[in-house]
Amino acid sequence: MAVLRFGRFAVMGALAVLILVAGVWGSWGSAQHVMLTKGREQGTVEVTGCAGGRCAGPYTPLSAGSTARARVVLDQSVAVREGRTYTVVLKPGGDRAVRSGPAGVLYAWVPFGGALLLASVVVAGGLGRVRAGWVLAGSGVALLTAAFVTV
Known part of the structure; x- marks a missing residue:
């Protein structure tokens, strides 16, 4: 037993x-x-359109060394809406972004x-x-x- x-x-x-x-x-x-944003590109994205589970819009840099981009992609969720602006961190080597700040940390x-x-x-x-x-x-x-x- x-x-x-x-x-x-x-x-x-x-x-x-x-x-x-x-x-x-x-x-x-x-x-x-x-959470580990040191050395990563940080900025804002104004979502201009959503389709197929993803939202996209122009990227405006906030961190030093970051460059503006005409289009970056965020995963669409209940937290992302067309026409709103979100602070984001870019994933290295592409045009993919994730939300930053307290909302981004908790959502992750x-x-x-x-x-x-x-x-x-x-x-x-x-x-x-x-x-x-x-x-x-x-x-x-x-x-x-x-x-x-x-x-």
Whole structure:
């Protein structure tokens, strides 16, 4: 019986860690550009059109060494609307941009917020650590709510 209990604990623990690592991995693709801005081109984009899940517009530089561009592309989401201007950071080697500032940081970490919620179920149910599950769930809800409010 002790072997089964240990096996369940090991499998559920590994699953919870895997879920959290996947959440960080999913968030880091955008979060690294938004959080580590030193040496990156920063500016604003006035969105002139959206189609096919992407929005585009002219880029106006704000950082030293950044050059103006006639068109950069932002992923379209509920947070990006045609006719509005957003502060952005350009991804290296292309015309792709991600939102910057508090809204951009929180929006980049939304996949991790979802992973926190999912891992909370595994921790509380599979591991029997109800308090830790509530902490994970509360953290996930706080992150998602903060992202929703700021975006």
